[in-house]
Every structure is written in structure tokens, then in C-alpha cells.
Amino acid sequence: MTEDTLPTRTDRAAADKRRKQRSVKLFIRDILIIFVVAVLVSFLIKTFVVRSFYIPSASMENTLQINDRIIVNELEPNLVPIEHGDVVVFRDPGGWLPPSVPTNQNPIAAAWDAALSFVGLSAPDSNDHLIKRVIGLPGDHVTCCNALGQMSVNGVPLKEPYVLLPPGSQAVSGITFDVTVPKGSLWVMGDNRYNSADSRYHVNDPGKGFVPISNVVGRAFVISWPINRWSWLDNYPDVFRGVEDDQK
Structure with missing residues (x-):
């Protein structure tokens, strides 16, 4: 490998930044999935089991x-x-x-x-x-x-x-x-x-x-x-x- 093909410090920093950004995106995605699943489970429990x-x-x-x-x-x-x-x-x-009275919220x-x-x-x-x-x-x-x-x-x-x-x-x-x-x-x-x-x-x-x-x-x-x-x-x-x- 020649000196021209070796990764520079800038390249390594950019790669690290991309990995960190990807990790943050995956973390946010997982949190959103967990939240949606939790809401759906709560809705199903409320609808069919307890409320x-x-x-x-x-x-x-x-x-x-x-x-x-x-x-x-x-x-x-x-x-x-x-x-x-x-x-x-x-x-x-x-x-x-008695007839229900609408409440203002x-x-x-x-x-x-x-x-x-x-x-x-x-x-x-x-x-x-x-x-x-x-x-x-x-x-x-x-x-x-x-x-x-x-x-x-x-x-x-x-x-x-x-x-x-x-x-x-x-x-x-x-x-x-x-x-x-x-x-x-x-x-x-x-x-x-x-x-x-x-x-x-x-x-x-x-x-x-x-x-x-x-x-x-x-x-x-x-x-x-x-x-x-x-x-x-x-x-x-x-x-x-x-x-x-x-x-x-």
C-alpha cells in the first residue's frame, strides 16, 4: 500500500463521525419502535383486558x-x-x-x-x-x-x-x-x-x-x-x- 492510499486522520475522523451518527439514529429508531409497541400494547390491553x-x-x-x-x-x-x-x-x-354536558378544555x-x-x-x-x-x-x-x-x-x-x-x-x-x-x-x-x-x-x-x-x-x-x-x-x-x- 502506498502512502497515497493510507487513510488520513481526517478520513478516520469522518468515518468515526458517521459511525456515531448511525449509532444515534439506530438508538432513536429503537426508542421509537419501543414507544409505538408500548402504546399499541397499552391500547390492546385497554380495549380487551383492563381499563x-x-x-x-x-x-x-x-x-x-x-x-x-x-x-x-x-x-x-x-x-x-x-x-x-x-x-x-x-x-x-x-x-x-342525565344528558351529558359538554366540558370545555x-x-x-x-x-x-x-x-x-x-x-x-x-x-x-x-x-x-x-x-x-x-x-x-x-x-x-x-x-x-x-x-x-x-x-x-x-x-x-x-x-x-x-x-x-x-x-x-x-x-x-x-x-x-x-x-x-x-x-x-x-x-x-x-x-x-x-x-x-x-x-x-x-x-x-x-x-x-x-x-x-x-x-x-x-x-x-x-x-x-x-x-x-x-x-x-x-x-x-x-x-x-x-x-x-x-x-x-
């Missing part, structure tokens, strides 16, 4: 407080059957919620909220959904109240530790009822029994207070925020023990 909602009302106190954030398992009821005592999020069956806040909603970290549609506890499944005979103020499902009186009652109240419902849940529907009630416009309050509606199972978005299974409220949501299987047996 977040916040609690807009006091109807489920003291189990859930206003502005609690919950994680909802969307595999129920599509892949996992709904059970007695489940706390479920569902779309308005019709007439349960500045473009930056709206874009940020839309991005978080896309990956399931925000729930701008929480006000368009309701959350209650499942008391009656299809075919169940649900009545209230017996001499002790208890509700019964298929003749089995329920002792409900999750119910919030006003001072001095004994009956778990201020409204008496006697219903049989039709096929494909649910009878749902709020834990804050005297402050929950649930199935009892809609018995005169066209849907008779029943919630179509097809309206259920999923089962709430954990309080995710605030941190000091973090806890699993129980469906209290002991409360409903024997209900299925008496149905048969």
Missing part, C-alpha cells in the same frame, strides 16, 4: 369514594361469568343518567387527556357509565324487605356488611320490591342504599330496572388511586352462599 375509571358519585360509599380510580377487568362478562356481589361498570341502560389539556384515554390511563367517559353491585343474576327472585329489614335472593336472606345505611335505619332498602331477573339481565344496587338511583329506582322504566348483561363493560377489582385507598374489591361470596343452591 381505568373514576368514581363520580357517592352511590357506592363506603366501598368506593368520589374520585377514587378503579381498574376494571374487561374479560368479565365476555370470558368470565358475572357472579353475585361483583361490582360492575356498565353503560346506561336508558334514562339512568383547552386544546393542550384535551389532547393530553385523549392520549391518556387511548392507553387506558384516563377515563373521560366515566360520567357516561354507572357502577353498582350485582345482587340478582338471570332467573333470581329478589325481594325486600323481610321483618329484619334484609333483602332476600331466592329465599335466602342476605347479611350485607358492605351496605351504608343512614343512622337509625334498619331496612337495607327504603323501597320495597319483588322481582324476578329476566334472562340476559342483572339486578344491581349501590352500597350506599339510601343514596343510589339503582335498579329499584327504575322499576317503572321500560327496562323495569334491569341491566342488560351486554351493557356491562367489566368488573371493578381494585382501587388504584389514591394510594392510601389501594385495595382489592371483594364480591363477598359468603353473603351469597346458598343462593344458587336455592335457585335449583
